[in-house]
Amino acid sequence: MSSHWISIYALVGMFVLATVLPINMGVIAFVGAFLVGTLVAGMNAKAIMGGFPADLFLTLVGITYLFALAQNNGTIDWLVRLAVRAVRGRIAAIPWIMFMIAALLTAVGAVSPAAVAIIAPIALGFAAKYGINPLLMGLMVVHGAQGGGFSPISIYGGITNKIVAKAGLPLNEIATMLASLGVNLSVSLLLFFLMGGMKLMRQRANADGSAPVVPRTSHGQSGAQVYGDAEGESFPEERRTAARAENSLMESAPAEAADPGSRAYRIATVAGLLALAVLTLFFKQDIGFVSITIGLVLTLLAPNLQKRALGQVSWPEIMLIVGVSTYVGVMDKMGTIDFVGHSVAGLTSPMVAALLLCFVGAVVSAFASSTAVLGSLIPLAVPFLQGDSGVGAIGFIAAMAVSSTIVDVSPFSTNGALVLANAKGVDRDVFFRQLMVYGAIVTLAAPVVVWLLFVVL
Structure with a gap:
């Protein structure tokens, strides 16, 4: 067996092991990089660490740190209240409000499970109160989170864009973002009308009913579901963490948020998020350094309120991504990436090869980590895309991005598990089968x- 096939089988084994057991795939990938690199490729530790994505590490730490600050100081709760208040009794608008908030959270840097963990308990609480189909509401939240997930300053977008840029492929950040948003928005629109949307449009909240009480988000460090990617964690842990998040969400607003200067501080946080977008999109500044700088400014304004933020950085997510990226770097130095690319290019039809890669991304991501899929499959396709295969790189990247993330509605993924755990007034077994x-x-x-x-047309 050649060294290329050994490294490929090891990667497959990593996915299987991380799916079956509650082990972070990043830990497995680091060990795999060490064993394959030393025993198979004859590399030393320095050469193996050459594949460590320092820039991506800084980006992930900076974004998740800034998002934890925004969550701690009540900015997220505040924005949710403002958005829900705009409903003004229009029940049919509530699912779309939840869609847009989830999309906004992931677009500005929240990992998808974090956004769903925050919004799902609120959204499904509204569903129970106003008679909205809980399956519709849960799916709207997940598709919203995935729809905003490929903005240039998001986690998914940052991962994908850095991998594509490093490979020297044509890069169109806006095309990938619009592809994800467009597909998820179209699916949500279809679901809305198939699951009772027309009936909701004829209903309004009772005139004597008070405005929905928007629960607060959990500020405790109760698990990776809230502040990190728990796609590599076990399904039971997902449900337990989501249940803890739901209980804390239903409590009253925290004392810190009642501080007299809290409103001004939240406005400063929103200004910081806007500054992040402007500096990275229009002035091409490094998103990692900018987000950490803005986070430091906000921390200096209220150091006691924000002292927990560093502990809320998505370390499981970061471990997973940098571990897989390091292993892929070992595969690249071994020549496995070129080997796979030329093998795929040798298939009868390049179009069929592109379709197969999209299927692999979707199936693996439905049970394992979407971020790990993006970090490993896109590099495997680079030689194939660089050749004269007739498959456009921009279209293929968009197709791979969407097919690898839209499947997170599965109850075996973190997002689907959070929806299942927070559904109210439903038969859990039936709801699980529906998901x-x-x-x-x-x-x-x-x-x-x-x-x-995106590929054929």
Whole structure:
């Protein structure tokens, strides 16, 4: 067996092991990089660490740190209240408000499970109160989070764009962002009308009913679901963490948020998020350094309030991403990336090869980590995309991005598990089967649809 196949089988084994056992895939990937690099490729530790993505590490730390600050000081709660207040009794608008808030959170840097952990308990509480289909509401939250997930300053967007830029492929950040938003928005619109949206449009909240009480988000460090990517964690832990988040969400507003200067501080936080977008998008500043700088300024304004933020950085997410990226770096130095690319390019039809890669991304991501899929499959496709195969790199990246993330509605993923755990007034077994069937449909249909839209057409 060649060294290339050994490294490929090791990567597959990592996905399987991280799916079956509650072990962070990043830990497995670091060990894999060490063992494969030394025993198979004859590399020393310095050469192996050459694949460590320092810039991506800084980006992830900076963004998640800034987002933890925004959550701690009540900015997220405040924005949710403002958005829900705009409903003014229009029940049909509530699912769309939740969609937009979830999309906004991931667009400005929240990891998708964090956004869903924050919004799902609120959204499903509204669903129970106003008679909205809980499956519709849960799916709207997940698709919203995935829809905003590929903005240039988001986690998914940062990972994808850095990998593509490093590979020297054509880069169109806006195209990937709009592809994800457009597909998730279209799916949500279809779901809205299939699951009772027309009925909701004819209803309004009772005139004597008080405005919905927007629960607060959890400020405790109760697990990776809230502040990190727990896609590599076990399913039971997902449900336990989500339940803890739901209980704390239903409590009254925290004492810190009642501080007299809290409103001004929240405005400063929103200004900081806007500054992050402007500096990174228009002035091309490094998102990692900018986000940490803004976070430091906000921390200096209220050091006691924000002292927990560093502990709330998404360390499981970061460990997973940098571990997989380091292993892929070892594969690249071994020549495995070129080997796979040329093998795929040698298939009868390049278009079929692109479709197969989209299917692999969707199936693996439905059970494992979307971030790990993006970090490993895109580099494997680089030689194939660089060749004269007739498959456009921009379209393929968009298709891979969407097919690898839209499947997170599966109840076996963190987002789907959070929706299941927070659903109210439902038969859990029935609701689980509904999520599983929907997840299976999306896993099978999404790769074909995005392949047709972004690769073939």
